[in-house]
Amino acid sequence: MHIGTVNIPGKLYLAPMAGVTDAAFRLICREEGAAFTCTELISSKALCFHDRKTYSLLRRFPGERPSAVQIFGSDPACMAEAAAIALEETGAQVIDLNMGCPMGKIVNNGDGSALMKDPDLAGRIVEAVNAAVPVPVTAKIRRGWDMGCCNCVEVARVLESAGAAAIAVHDALWQQGTITPASTQREIAWAYYQWIAANCTYDDAGDNTSVSHLPYSLFHNGKAVCDGYTGAYNLLLKLEGIDCYALPNATHIWTVATLDGETVHIDATWGDQGNTGTKQYFAMTPEQSYSLHPWPKENELPQ
Numbered sequence: 001m002h003i004g005t006v007n008i009p010g011k012l013y014l015a016p017m018a019g020v021t022d023a024a025f026r027l028i029c030r031e032e033g034a035a036f037t038c039t040e041l042i043s044s045k046a047l048c049f050h051d052r053k054t055y056s057l058l059r060r061f062p063g064e065r066p067s068a069v070q071i072f073g074s075d076p077a078c079m080a081e082a083a084a085i086a087l088e089e090t091g092a093q094v095i096d097l098n099m100g101c102p103m104g105k106i107v108n109n110g111d112g113s114a115l116m117k118d119p120d121l122a123g124r125i126v127e128a129v130n131a132a133v134p135v136p137v138t139a140k141i142r143r144g145w146d147m148g149c150c151n152c153v154e155v156a157r158v159l160e161s162a163g164a165a166a167i168a169v170h171d172a173l174w175q176q177g178t179i180t181p182a183s184t185q186r187e188i189a190w191a192y193y194q195w196i197a198a199n200c201t202y203d204d205a206g207d208n209t210s211v212s213h214l215p216y217s218l219f220h221n222g223k224a225v226c227d228g229y230t231g232a233y234n235l236l237l238k239l240e241g242i243d244c245y246a247l248p249n250a251t252h253i254w255t256v257a258t259l260d261g262e263t264v265h266i267d268a269t270w271g272d273q274g275n276t277g278t279k280q281y282f283a284m285t286p287e288q289s290y291s292l293h294p295w296p297k298e299n300e301l302p303q
């Protein structure tokens with residue numbers, strides 16, 4: 001694999017992890033087969049202010065190459081200056097730009113994954129850093145800022161046009177801070193259900209030709225008829241690896257999902273009908289669900 005002009009002699013790239021991937025950790029990983037290593041995220045502002053403690057994060061183990069220094073920030077000029085400093089201090093082969101960190105203290109300054117909300121600024125940062133250093137510039141982004149903004153493809157295109165030599169995508173949304181690897185499928189499904197109920201409204205002007213039937217409408221403008229609600233909800237569950245399908249009748253449509261091995265019915269549309277945030281239409285038994293949705297007839301149910 002190559003990143004720009006840099007040859008990566010293997011397939012394993014050690015992901016940057018703040019507080020974990022220091023030089024000693026990276027050395028062990030290199031000895032165990034990592035072909036490429038990267039520092040944790042380092043503040044561009046702190047580098048520009050020549051903060052001594054921050055400089056210590058630039059330390060590399062002897063012979064650490066090929067490797068990257070990852071910096072974060074949202075001011076193109078400061079990021080460019082910090083990249084030049086990082087390169088001069090380390091001789092790194094790649095400068096990586098963090099556009100994926102979800103921590104409050106980072107995103108509240110418009111840094112890290114907050115840049116997913118401003119692709120134009122993210123592109124200008126890549127351009128400025130590219131102009132400041134002679135090595136390939138890469139970026140690490142997220143799937144999107146929140147569930148209404150799954151824009152990693154758009155951001156990746158902007159960064160590529162701005163000159164990024166490679167882009168890594170952390171397959172998670174910023175808002176998923178509450179969804180952790182330890183979350184059960186029920187907790188994940190509940191987090192998305194709450195998000196839809198809190199952020200989206202039912203569009204009762206919809207007829208069958210309305211674009212608001214598409215899940216896209218719910219993500220795009222927060223409005224959809226019931227098909228859109230169910231489509232969007234099912235899409236989010238499927239992205240999380242949860243089995244589900246849509247169960248329609250003549251006038252309505254809802255979700256049947258398997259959460260932690262149990263089949264449940266979820267009505268994302270009705271979750272928004274004056275019951276925001278309640279569990280009334282979440283994880284119903286089929287009996288509860290059919291009593292609320294009096295259709296289809298018993299002989300019309302999927303076998």
Ligand SMILES: Cc1cc2nc3c(=O)[nH]c(=O)nc-3n(C[C@H](O)[C@H](O)[C@H](O)COP(=O)(O)O)c2cc1C
Nearest residue numbers: 015016017018019020040041070098100101140170
């Ligand atoms: C403790 C910790 C610290 C992290 N710090 C950074 C970081 O400094 N820069 C970065 O780009 N990603 C950081 N990440 C994200 C990881 O690089 C990686 O993208 C994420 O953990 C997804 O990979 P996984 O699904 O294998 O966990 C961090 C992740 C963890 C768990």
